[in-house]
Amino acid sequence: MRCQKLWVVSFVCFIGSLNVFAVDWPQWRGTDQTGVSVETGLLEAWPQAGPELVWKATGLGQGFSSVAIVGSTVYTAGDVDGQSYVHAIDMGADKPKWSQLIGKAGAPGWGGFTGPRSTPTVADGKVYVLGQYGELVCFSAGDGTLVWKKHLVDDLGGKMPSWGYSESVLVDGDVVVCTPGGGQGTLAALNKTTGEVVWRSSQATDSAHYASIVKAEIEGVPQYVQLTDASVLGVALDGALLWRAERKGRTAVIPTPIVQGNLVYVASGYGVGSNLFEITQQNGEFKAAEKYATKTMANQHGGVILIGDYLYGYCDSKGWTCQALATGEPVWVEKGQVGKGSLTSAEGMLVLRSEKGGEVALIKVTPDGYEQTGKFIQPDVGKPMTWAHPVISGKKLYLRDQDQLLCYDVAAK
Secondary structure, three states: OHHHHHOOOHHHHHHHHHHHHHEEEOOOOOOOOOEOOOOOOOOOOOOOOOEEEEEEEEEEEEOOOOOOOOEEEEEEEEOOOOOOEEEEEEEOOOOEEEEEEEEOOOOOOOOOOOOOOOOEEEEOOOOEEOOOEEEEEEEEEOOOEEEEEEEOOOOOOOOOOOOOOOOOEEEOEEEOOOOOOOOOOOEEEEOOOOOOOOOOOEEEEEEEOOOEEEEEEEEEEEEEEEEOOEEEEEOOOOEEEEEEEOOOOOOOOOOOOOEEEEEEEEEEOOOOOOEEEEEEEOOOOOEEEEEEEEOOOOOOOOOOOEEOOOOEEEEEEEEEEEEOOOOOOOOEEOOOOOOOEEEEOOOOOEEEEEEEEEEEEEOOOOOOOOOOEEEOOOOOOOOOOOOOOOOEEEEEEEEOOEEEEEEEEOOOO
């Protein structure tokens, strides 16, 4: 009995320690959509075996959803037993506390990539998640109660891209903004409480691809920026088209756009590379001028992060790359240490995660060269690919990999 009480006390203390320094990561690429965590007091180097694995959850199913974190709950999505679900997991628990149905399971397109591609968005006590076949569902964050459900094809007239809907939706004020694509408007805003359509971007009718919308303020005007296979778009908060820059992508256009001031940076894979556009406004009219187009960062889906004046990501066939934002030129390239994959950043460091083999590395954020300070191999690597992006929150590193979620302690000792 005494041992049992000690175990309970230890577990409660552990859960408390998870929350003391917790900083929420409520959506794809974090609160500010940059992929950069505001966490401090983290390890600058990892032990030879990697940081300590403090807990593991299973039962999440197949898919490529990363995690959203609010308070002591982690949210993700996956296909389980032939249906697609959103999961809520208490920190430290080995199974979800609740799982609720999103909709149809499976692998749109060729390749057998089964499961949701989108990361849940948590806002004001609700969870919003997009299934691979177009079901957009709102649940109560506390107990998973269904609030509303819409379908991007059946209800909004959208056209599903080849490998399924993949964006992580944006909640902004009273609306949920998403990308059904098609003739009624590339973008749509839905009332976040009821799911009713508030507006469509009828002046912009590009097809949906796989990137996620970001909110920005450019030339003093708040707007939504999205990347498709045909262009880069700036859409006003009422759905009006502010500007459009033609930019042809190939096969699958996936990485999230990056906005700094009046500069919009986009990248995609399949040999296309990266582009920088300068957005200006005169007498209420916006214009987009291309500053460069380069193959320096042909990034398929692992994402690109801007820190200071430099961009970091994996360039297909070349390796991990540091690119100068202003010129588009490569600063350094490293291919031999960690395979192609995704990344996140915190406190002047980058965590790199390979899509194959379970490699996870820690490197310094610096234009001076690739400087690795730790590397480990995660256990039980999933198949076919490890595409869920890593997340740092509450001094913990979260790695979603198919059926499992791994949580590592990365706090400085």
